Ligand SMILES: Nc1ncnc2c1ncn2[C@@H]1O[C@H](COP(=O)(O)OP(=O)(O)O)[C@@H](O)[C@H]1O
């Protein structure tokens with residue numbers, strides 16, 4: 173009854189404050205769209221790639237509306253040639269089997285464009301070889317089948333003229349039919365990549381987006397839950413609430429459920445927007461992505477409430493953002509953990525965003541299943557439960573019982 | 574068992590363990606009595622009220638409300654409380670605020686509407702009940718806070734500066750209601766720094782810097798210091814300390 177009254181009140185308050193609704197529902201979508209436009213959609217300008225001795229089939233597959241190839245008769249002074257012609261990459265196939273690519277790499281999106289294009293064209297070529305091989309073996313199979321049939325027929329005829337014991341002794345045909353046609357070994361092109369700027373790991377948009385989506389869920393829920401409980405305290409209503417027989421835990425649960433309802437709607441909105449409007453392909457399960465973010469929202473909600481107990485006003489609450497929130501984004505998988513110093517790796521493990529970001533990256537880009545990421549989810553839930561307990565304990569400051 | 578609704582014995586309180594805010598306070602509240610805690614701002618009135626409600630711990634001494642040692646969560650449901658600052662939800666209407674606090678006090682749904690109507694009538698807010706509190710003036714907010722305290726018609730009312738920012742006419746009206754409640758054998762603790770309020774109380778405790786500098790009925794106090802008004806009592810008592 174008291175809990176329901178509290179939840180109802182939180183929901184009514186939220187419904188009546190359009191700014192908060194806007195901050196929760198519109199702002200994340202706005203920022204995501206902006207990032208999408210800025211980071212992903214820069215491939216509409218024509219880009220040029222220099223080639224030397226490139227296999228003409230690969231070249232055919234690689235060339236698109238926005239990606240033009242121009243061949244050159246020298247594989248020397250590559251860097252200078254690239255600079256002179258403003259090529260974003262140089263593909264060198266002087267050795268027929270090895271594809272040596274040099275990327276300008278100042279624009280990760282373009283590097284990705286060439287890289288993916290090249291991979292796809294080579295795959296296409298390979299599969300073409302395979303298909304022709306399949307045809308050849310198909311013919312061979314047909315020939316073999318024909319031979320067996322002929323043989324069986326002959327044997328049957330023969331058997332009819334033999335006495336029974338001899339018939340039983342007859343074994344299966346043993347002679348192999350001759351295979352006609354030639355099997356081509358598909359060329360295994362080896363791609364070697366060189367980067368003029370930065371390194372091979374910089375697949376920014378691919379890696380950043382899943383982690384950033386979950387970061388936004390965290391950020392906005394943290395902010396709103398923290399500020400709401402703070403204003404409940406500074407306006408004196410929290411103290412007034414505690415002058416009724418309400419349980420301290422009821423206040424915390426009321427908040428978690430009330431704001432949790434909004435957080436879940438927000439999460440669903442952000443995830444759907446990412447998938448259906450921004451067309452980000454999720455390799456793994458949509459609901460697993462959703463579940464991960466619901467847990468993130470739970471952690472953010474309880475962390476926000478916790479942080480608010482250490483703030484005296486809204487401005488002090490904002491001061492927690494560079495302290496508690498922004499650092500988390502760096503550990504959410506945007507920057508590979510492997511390259512970090514040992515102590516930083518240790519810090520990462522106490523950050524909820526580390527578990528959330530990695531789960532998102534693994535589910536979205538690698539198709540990890542629940543059975544692969546469950547431990548991360550359990551850890552996220554544990555963070556949420558820990559902060560819930562701390563919040564209930566923290567309420568003691570305002571009333572003894 | 575005593576027939577005291579509230580019994581405060583020898584309490585001492587300090588927020589930081591160093592600077593005492595309340596020292597050696599004793600107070601008894603009988604049924605059908607209005608007790609006034611009178612003192613300047615910063616004297617410790619709100620702190621004393623919060624200790625009685627069990628929202629603040631005391632360092633020393635004993636507090637009982639309805640013969641139950643405080644702090645006790647269930648007892649809070651039997652106290653009508655009005656905080657010094659208006660603790661209202663601006664986004665909600667006055668009625669929604671009343672319903673919310675009614676629900677927290679577990680008032681039965683069937684009775685709630687009647688109680689809201691009655692409480693609103695006492696503080697003259699019947700026609701403004703469905704306005705959002707954000708549209709209320711300061712005085713209207715005070716009155717709504719009083720209405721919330723009166724809501725479940727509790728046997729014990731604790732009102733922290735209920736008459737601040739309220740016009741004289743309404744102050745009179747609120748006092749009328751308090752007297753009415755008193756005649757129903759209900760008890761009231763009221764804090765104030767206004768002398769007019771003090772004159773209306775049955776029993777006064779004068780507080781300064783955490784000390785109860787004097788206590789007794791208004792006439793006892795006036796007699797004791799040989800003066801005509803509580804204001805003069807306060808000044809004389811203060812000089813003694
Ligand atoms: N939560 C608190 N923490 C520390 N000091 C407090 C707190 N609340 C009140 N005080 C101090 O206690 C003293 C008495 O305050 P209060 O009880 O509010 O006085 P009154 O209600 O009589 O104006 C003041 O000096 C005030 O600064």
Ligand SMILES: [Mg+2]
Nearest residue numbers: 618619620657
């Ligand atoms: Mg006060």
